Amino acid sequence: MRVHVNNYFRSNFLTSVFFASILFAATSASAAESPTYTVKMLTPETALKAAQAALAKCRKNDFQIAVAVVDRGGIVQVVLRDRFAGAHTPDTAVNKAWTAASFKQSSAGLAAETQSGKSMSGIRQLPRVVAAGGALPIEAGGNLLGAIGVSGAPGGDADEVCAAAGIKAITDDIEF
Numbered sequence: 001m002r003v004h005v006n007n008y009f010r011s012n013f014l015t016s017v018f019f020a021s022i023l024f025a026a027t028s029a030s031a032a033e034s035p036t037y038t039v040k041m042l043t044p045e046t047a048l049k050a051a052q053a054a055l056a057k058c059r060k061n062d063f064q065i066a067v068a069v070v071d072r073g074g075i076v077q078v079v080l081r082d083r084f085a086g087a088h089t090p091d092t093a094v095n096k097a098w099t100a101a102s103f104k105q106s107s108a109g110l111a112a113e114t115q116s117g118k119s120m121s122g123i124r125q126l127p128r129v130v131a132a133g134g135a136l137p138i139e140a141g142g143n144l145l146g147a148i149g150v151s152g153a154p155g156g157d158a159d160e161v162c163a164a165a166g167i168k169a170i171t172d173d174i175e176f
Helices: 002-031 044-060 089-103 107-113 121-125 156-174
Strands: 066-071 076-081 135-140 143-151
Touching: 044 066, 044 076, 044 143, 044 156, 066 089, 066 156, 076 089, 089 107, 089 135, 089 143, 107 156, 135 156, 143 156
Parallel strands: none
Antiparallel strands: 066 076, 066 143, 135 143
């Protein structure tokens, strides 16, 4: 009887160890961080739709502007320049959009935070940073998808109104 009891306990012990090791392996695999990740990005068609809506809003207000849409990394997807917009406006719109995407906030917000005498004022000296209103991040589902920048309206506030119109035009398309 003694041998039978030992075999019974040994068998249960080995079975328990086996299932515990499987459970540990499964837990370790699921707890390990994936070496890759997936991001959402605007399609070129969606970026173009946003840019066209921003351009239309500014035209309605009699402003000649350029508008740029960049992806989440600040890479240009679309640039549109109205026929009489200043020569500087395409580059400025791109850099405003880059600023909003890079700092994940409006370019007007960055302008306020980086004024002379503030602790972050040195950011204005970085290449491509445009600390002036007119660009907004494009977000959906808590994710940064890109940014839109406008240049050429009389003041950053007016540029930002047009940028907001661009985002509004694609809101239903990008919500997930």
